[in-house]
Amino acid sequence: MDERTVPATGVSGHSPRAGGTDSGTEAFVAHRNLLFTVAYEMLGSAADAEDVLQETWLRWAGIDHDTVRDPRAFLVRITTRQALTRLRVLRRRKESYVGPWLPEPLLTAPDVADDIELADSVSMAMLLVLETLAPTERAVFVLRDVFDLGYDEIAQAIDKTPVAVRQIAHRARAHVAARRPRAVVSPAETRDALTAFQQALETGDLRRLLDMIAPDVVLLTDGGGIVPAALEPVVGADEVARVLGRIGLGPEDSRRELRPTQVNGHPALLLCLGDEIDSVLAVRIEDGRIISLYAVRNPEKLSRIKRETAVGR
Known part of the structure; x- marks a missing residue:
């Protein structure tokens, strides 16, 4: 498989490309939807999230997968770092955006609504709330409150201590709570x-x-x-x-x-x-x-x- 091409899965009409049978490819494909969602929630842009996945795949394809104990955590760490880098660029770009900026909408399957927490986290209203967070706060909130990663894992992803991550998480959670929709609507x-x-x-x-x-x-x-x-x-x-x-x-x-x-x-x-x-x-x-x-x-x-x-x- 061409290492420049990100393996695809989970999208109607798409499947992993032929030839991608090694354990590294299988791990990436298994977690691809998660990685895309992490990047999308951090960026509010599907196009940029796909670019982040491309960068994640290139880095993942270049390492010895036998040395990785937890592929999911490792892949989330790469994705988070790439998304943080891109988020800082996007924030500067949005300063010159003409008119109100809204997240890129996604056509999602009906069963996404069954996962209330996931549906809430990708809603237009929540993505706009996340826009009000600083980049590191946004990353911590998404990884902790949406994807339930441990503080140690998040600390490795953003190069902070677990103690610092707890403080950032507390601050981000309070910020979001003051701005998110007051009640869940069915x-x-x-x-x-x-x-x-x-x-x-x-x-x-x-x-x-x-x-x-x-x-x-x-x-x-x-x-x-x-x-x-x-x-x-x-x-x-x-x-x-x-x-x-x-x-x-x-x-x-x-x-x-x-x-x-x-x-x-x-x-x-x-x-x-x-x-x-x-x-x-x-x-x-x-x-x-x-x-x-x-x-x-x-x-x-x-x-x-x-x-x-x-x-x-």
Whole structure:
């Protein structure tokens, strides 16, 4: 197998490449979904997470695997270090990003929602919370609170002492707790809210739409400076309803339609123009009403949304 090619598994229609039968390849393939998810949760970008996996594979392929006692821990350590390096570059890049930055959405399998902790950790809302952490805090939180790695393992991954890791974990956990969604909302509740929301948009029922969204709802639209999008958060029910009303799903434009889907472990909507995906709409719900709307329009972030991406722990 070409060592420059990362073995693939867990994605619909993909399987490990022929010839990759050695123990090192088998270990990498066995943990590939975990490694991708670690990198994705640290970066919020599937494209960059795949690059991190490429770098992880190159380093893993170059060592004597017989000397590695715990391949999973070793691979997570490589992935974490590569993701931290890339995260610091991405943070500088985001400073010049045009308009609000949103994570790259992933089309996920329905069973991801069954793992409540995993689904919460890859949700758009949680990934935005993780964006507020410093790089090392983000790495520690992801490895400890999402993937339940031991403090000693994390210490080796980020070149800190276990005592320092405990302190960082405590600080990151408090930071996230103050900003994460207050309650877990079931997939069924989210689906019901999205169905009502979709019907309100499709019928142009402004009253029903206003009933669905909270008075202080926030809409974030990510066009990346490539396609039209609001350059600042849109705040308040009236303003958000006015923006959403421009979508135009009436019979005069039959090419436009909203399609239910599963994004980042949660029900979401695709706004389609014929066979092309224009936007991904994800929501955050509290007390039965939508309090946050995330509309990803940047075409560079929609290239993976037509095929399922495997995430795992």
